[in-house]
Amino acid sequence: MLSVAMDGGGVEQPRAFVEQFGVTFPTFLDASGLLFRLYGFSAVPNGVYVDEAGIIRFQLFTGFSVDREDVVQQLETLLATPSGDVPPAPTVAQQSFEVEVLLEQAAANGDDADLQLALAEACLQESENARAAEAFARALELNSESANAAFGLGTALHQLGQTSEALDAWGRALEIEPDNFVIRKQIWRLKHPEKFYPVVDYDWQKVQLAAEKAAEGRA
Amino acid sequence: MSVTLERPEVGTVAPDFSLPDVYGKRWTWSEFRGKRVLLYMWASW
Numbered sequence: 001m002l003s004v005a006m007d008g009g010g011v012e013q014p015r016a017f018v019e020q021f022g023v024t025f026p027t028f029l030d031a032s033g034l035l036f037r038l039y040g041f042s043a044v045p046n047g048v049y050v051d052e053a054g055i056i057r058f059q060l061f062t063g064f065s066v067d068r069e070d071v072v073q074q075l076e077t078l079l080a081t082p083s084g085d086v087p088p089a090p091t092v093a094q095q096s097f098e099v100e101v102l103l104e105q106a107a108a109n110g111d112d113a114d115l116q117l118a119l120a121e122a123c124l125q126e127s128e129n130a131r132a133a134e135a136f137a138r139a140l141e142l143n144s145e146s147a148n149a150a151f152g153l154g155t156a157l158h159q160l161g162q163t164s165e166a167l168d169a170w171g172r173a174l175e176i177e178p179d180n181f182v183i184r185k186q187i188w189r190l191k192h193p194e195k196f197y198p199v200v201d202y203d204w205q206k207v208q209l210a211a212e213k214a215a216e217g218r219a
Numbered sequence: 220m221s222v223t224l225e226r227p228e229v230g231t232v233a234p235d236f237s238l239p240d241v242y243g244k245r246w247t248w249s250e251f252r253g254k255r256v257l258l259y260m261w262a263s264w
Contacts, residue, residue: 002251003259004238013263015241026246028238035260038234040226046260050233054252059229064259079255097237097247125239185264200264 001025004035006044008155008170008186031159032121032136032152033173033182043181049075052083097122106135113142113149120152124159132156140172147176151183163190178216184209233258 003023005014008031018027035041039048039061047064049057057078066072095118096102102119109115120135136153140146154169167190173183188195188208195201195208227234237247 001257001259003261005241006260006262007264011241011243017263018241026240026244028246029241030238030260034236034238038227038236039260041260044261048233048258048260050251050256050258052253052255054232054249056227056229056231056233059226061226075257083255095235097245122237125237125245182262185262189264196264 002028004028004030006030006033006035006182008033008151008158009189010159031155032124032132033148033155034121034152036151036177036180036182037117037146037148042177042179047071049078051078099123099126099128111142113139113146116142117146117149117152120149120156124152124156127159129156129159133160136169145176147173147180147183150176151186154186158190166190184212 002025005017005027007014007029010031011029014027014029017023039046039059041061043062045064046059046061048059051057058074060071064071096105097118099119099122102115102122106112106115106119116135116139120132120139123129123132123135133153133156136149136156139149140153143149150169150173154166154173157163157169158166167187170183170187170190174180174187177183185205188205192204192208195204233248235248237245239245
């Protein structure tokens with residue numbers, strides 16, 4: 001079991017959850033929204049079950065819950081399946097996640113948006129926020145429809161304390177993906193912190209979402 | 220304007236990635252090969 005917190009607002013809140021509930025499995029922090037790009041989802045919670053060979057056997061996006069009987073049943077069936085021999089890993093080019101390696105690769109391929117994005121994500125994970133912001137901005141320049149690049153840029157700027165620039169970037173991400181609830185909530189958290197701390201006000205979120213959708217002409 | 224999101228399908232290889240945990244330790248997805256993994260994506264809000 002692994003969990004990933006899709007929080008662009010910093011590590012404190014997800015860490016508080018992990019400690020409050022005594023979670024014993026690793027909990028990753030995806031501050032740049034890189035899993036949006038890899039898994040193409042627009043809301044949480046999501047569950048993906050992967051077997052020994054690294055093959056996806058089950059996935060449910062939005063509404064994944066172990067309180068759902070059908071979900072539990074499917075997972076139990078998969079878990080009851082005996083392991084076969086694990087086939088050799090498919091031969092794909094080994095990807096690097098190291099800042100130094102990615103810097104060299106990105107410098108040599110200045111027009112590769114995916115490389116800029118990978119570099120930016122690696123920088124963000126190392127808290128090299130200024131360098132991350134620069135690479136996210138470049139990735140967005142190369143691919144203006146990358147919500148991941150715009151979201152990551154906002155997160156890096158937020159870490160740098162540039163709040164209004166961060167909101168601009170997250171706003172751009174939301175323009176690209178208006179149905180992405182993770183992005184929308186990140187903006188709300190920054191603009192209306194009192195609705196999220198100390199208690200998350202879910203009724204307020206419903207009203208706010210309806211108002212914004214109406215304003216966007218999508219009600 | 221919206222873009223079509225690509226989602227990996229059941230039966231295909233889960234994409235590799237690297238992320239830190241909430242204590243700052245870096246992990247790579249490929250480290251979990253050979254194990255059955257349930258990847259749960261959530262948010263604190």
